[in-house]
Amino acid sequence: MEHHQVTVYLGAMTAGALLGWTAPSWGPGLEHAINPVLGALLFVTFLQVPAAELVRSLRDGRFLAAALVVNFVVVPLLVAAMFAFLPANEAVRLGVLLVLLCPCVDYVIVFSGLAGGSSRRLLAATPVLLVAQMLLLPVFLYLFMGSDLADIVDVGPFLEAFAFLIVIPLTLAWALQVWAARRPTGLKVAGAATTTMVPLMAATLLVVVASQVPGLGGNLADVGAVIPFYAAFLVVMAFAGRAVARLFRLDTGASRAVVFTGATRNSLVVLPLALALPDDLAVAAVVVVTQTLVEVVGMVAYVRLVPRLVPDTAR
Numbered sequence: 001m002e003h004h005q006v007t008v009y010l011g012a013m014t015a016g017a018l019l020g021w022t023a024p025s026w027g028p029g030l031e032h033a034i035n036p037v038l039g040a041l042l043f044v045t046f047l048q049v050p051a052a053e054l055v056r057s058l059r060d061g062r063f064l065a066a067a068l069v070v071n072f073v074v075v076p077l078l079v080a081a082m083f084a085f086l087p088a089n090e091a092v093r094l095g096v097l098l099v100l101l102c103p104c105v106d107y108v109i110v111f112s113g114l115a116g117g118s119s120r121r122l123l124a125a126t127p128v129l130l131v132a133q134m135l136l137l138p139v140f141l142y143l144f145m146g147s148d149l150a151d152i153v154d155v156g157p158f159l160e161a162f163a164f165l166i167v168i169p170l171t172l173a174w175a176l177q178v179w180a181a182r183r184p185t186g187l188k189v190a191g192a193a194t195t196t197m198v199p200l201m202a203a204t205l206l207v208v209v210a211s212q213v214p215g216l217g218g219n220l221a222d223v224g225a226v227i228p229f230y231a232a233f234l235v236v237m238a239f240a241g242r243a244v245a246r247l248f249r250l251d252t253g254a255s256r257a258v259v260f261t262g263a264t265r266n267s268l269v270v271l272p273l274a275l276a277l278p279d280d281l282a283v284a285a286v287v288v289v290t291q292t293l294v295e296v297v298g299m300v301a302y303v304r305l306v307p308r309l310v311p312d313t314a315r
Contacts, residue, residue: 001198005110006300012202013209013293020213030211031275037207038268039169041200044193045106046173049123063121063258064128066248070262071103071129072136074240078233083144087225091280094145095287096226098274100233101140102133104264107201111264111299115306117256125261127170133266134162161272204268205292212289222283223290230294237263238302242310255310263302267292 001008020027079100086093105126113119176193179186241259250258267288274285 005198005201006114006303008198008202009107009205009296010300012206013296016206016209017213019206019210023210024214027211027214030207033207034204034211034275035164035272037200037204038272039165041106041197041204042165042269043169043173044197044200045109045123045126046170047176047190047193048197049126049173050177051174060121060124062248063118063250063254064125066244066250066254066258067103067122067125067129067261068132069248070237070241070244070258072132074244075103075237075262076101076140078236078240080144082229082233086229087222089222089283091277091283092222092226092287094141094277094281095274095284096229096291097141097144098137098270098284099265099267099288099291101137102266102270103129103261104266105130106268107296107299108260108264110197110201111303112257112260114303115256115260116253116312117260117306118253119257121254122257122261127166129261130166130269134166137270161269165269165272205296208268208271208289208292212286223286226287226290227294230291231298234263234295234298234302238306238309245310252310252312256306259306259310260302264295264299265291267295 079097083093083097086096109119109122109126112122176186176190180190181187238259241262242255244262245255245258248258271285271288274288277284
């Protein structure tokens with residue numbers, strides 16, 4: 001499954017779309033499954049980041065600085081340039097902001113590794129990127145949407161997502177690491193858990209797509225209008241990420257990782273935030289999921305093109 005994981009992910013999204021169209025009544029039930037399956041996915045992701053590795057990653061100043069700059073300086077500037085051209089629908093704009101302003105913390109590690117990027121560095125930087133985006137997202141939304149934001153976005157879901165999708169999985173993962181270091185049984189459990197990464201990613205994509213497809217309804221025009229913006233974002237960020245990597249004089253593996261972290265977005269983690277919005281803003285969740293569909297296809301191209309964009313200088 002790891003060897004064919006791109007095909008597995010595309011198949012999962014296709015199956016999810018078919019399920020959503022043929023059984024729309026399942027949508028509400030599948031929405032309740034998103035957080036548990038996503039929490040399990042992040043638990044397995046964090047399990048691959050030893051606590052000591054996280055401490056070492058914080059000392060890798062150049063890579064961490066490059067990742068933070070590309071995600072929280074370059075990306076917001078690009079989104080600001082796009083913002084005036086987005087559809088006037090407030091829900092659509094909010095959905096685009098939610099998804100584009102948050103860097104990915106899950107399958108970016110997989111795709112970066114397939115392209116020769118430094119997956120270990122990205123993996124170790126994951127908690128830092130998660131905390132940073134949760135702290136900065138409300139600030140960015142306020143800057144883009146204005147003071148009316150307080151009336152449409154509740155801080156509660158942000159705190160709930162942080163606890164359920166970050167604190168709990170990270171704590172459980174590090175607890176299992178301690179058990180694995182002391183007991184053979186713990187080591188076996190940890191080894192077995194890490195093999196579930198691809199199935200959990202596929203399950204997450206299937207559940208997310210299947211739960212949101214019924215929400216398209218009469219919103220096809222608005223949702224379709226954001227697809228070119230998502231595609232343009234991927235094109236621009238490929239070159240922007242390379243420029244940032246050169247600015248920080250990173251090696252090939254780290255440079256490719258910076259390109260990937262700048263381009264991939266955290267649609268799966270911010271989706272619960274979009275689902276918690278009022279009913280009149282419900283289309284924001286579909287806009288978030290649409291970005292996932294565009295991005296996964298884009299990642300297939302990235303895996304082939306990024307090694308050419310950032311060639312191995314060691315050769």
